[in-house]
Amino acid sequence: MADDKHVLTVNIVTPDGLVYNHHATMVVVRSTDGDIGIMANHEPIVAPLQIGEVRVRRVDKPGHEDRIAVNGGFMENKDSVTSIVADSAERARDIDLTRAEAARERAERRIEAAKKEKNTDDLLRAQVALQRAMNRINVKKSI
Incomplete structure (x- = not known):
């Protein structure tokens, strides 16, 4: 070492x-x-x-x-x-890009739905889910 x-x-x-x-x-x-x-x-x-x-x-x-x-x-x-x-x-190396992109799409749909319903709790949760999905996508693509 x-x-x-x-x-x-x-x-x-x-x-x-x-x-x-x-x-x-x-x-x-x-x-x-x-x-x-x-x-x-x-x-x-x-x-x-x-x-x-x-x-x-x-x-x-x-x-x-x-x-x-x-x-x-x-x-x-x-x-x-x-x-x-x-x-x-x-x-x-362990991130499944297809799964991460599907999570991003789900989060984006949840964001739109929460905005239409003016549901701030659901909006905040969906935004965090989107951040997590984007983080996984970016880390996977960086290798």
Whole structure:
């Protein structure tokens, strides 16, 4: 492995279990305040996450980034371990693009229906569903 003082452990956990666990030189997450890049020996930090892409530069694959679609949650970094606890997460290689595009179309229809009915609760839920679907689509297409 690369020089241990320059190595970061990145793990992503959802209610369904461990989704991702690798050694990295850097991880970039989308927090509610913007993107945050973390490298080994970064100061301890806890940050809430938006629906967005997590990018991981793995030690064993220089020049390559793993991409993971994360749907909210939070990130903690301490002692060169970055842990992400997410509502749901899916690695780019595991995303079914056809299913993600169908989810986008359903969300768009729900948005239109909620607007016609002036149902703000349904509208907000449908907008979040659309964000999640678009995140999955964008992560899949980025590989």
